[in-house]
Amino acid sequence: MQSHITHTEILVASKDPMWDKKLKICSDLWLHDVRANYLQDSDINIDSIIRTCRKQKIKLLVVLKESWYSQGRVKVWDVSKNMEIDETLDRLTETLIRMLQIIKSHIEKDLRRAVTT
Numbered sequence: 001m002q003s004h005i006t007h008t009e010i011l012v013a014s015k016d017p018m019w020d021k022k023l024k025i026c027s028d029l030w031l032h033d034v035r036a037n038y039l040q041d042s043d044i045n046i047d048s049i050i051r052t053c054r055k056q057k058i059k060l061l062v063v064l065k066e067s068w069y070s071q072g073r074v075k076v077w078d079v080s081k082n083m084e085i086d087e088t089l090d091r092l093t094e095t096l097i098r099m100l101q102i103i104k105s106h107i108e109k110d111l112r113r114a115v116t117t
Contacts, residue, residue, distance in 0.1 A: 012038040014064035053079045
């Protein structure tokens with residue numbers, strides 16, 4: 001698992017075999033120059049994946065489940081805040097890019113603060 005998520009900003013995982021859907025989400029993010037990757041395994045443990053994301057400094061986690069996806073929804077975790085949101089598929093890319101920009105701006109502010117103190 002580690003080799004697939006190095007230098008990743010957003011990780012896409014699923015609780016059901018949904019390889020094509022994970023790839024579609026990643027493709028949309030790649031078009032916006034977002035470093036996204038997906039887990040090939042569908043037998044996932046969310047807590048374990050979140051711990052791995054923290055260790056690898058992955059900022060956001062997208063989780064798909066067939067029952068959610070069929071309703072046009074996914075779950076998104078802001079890993080640093082341990083915050084989960086429910087998002088629609090049609091707004092997913094826009095929401096992820098916005099969340100990533102906010103996270104990056106907070107990191108930059110923290111770095112500037114650290115340099116000046």
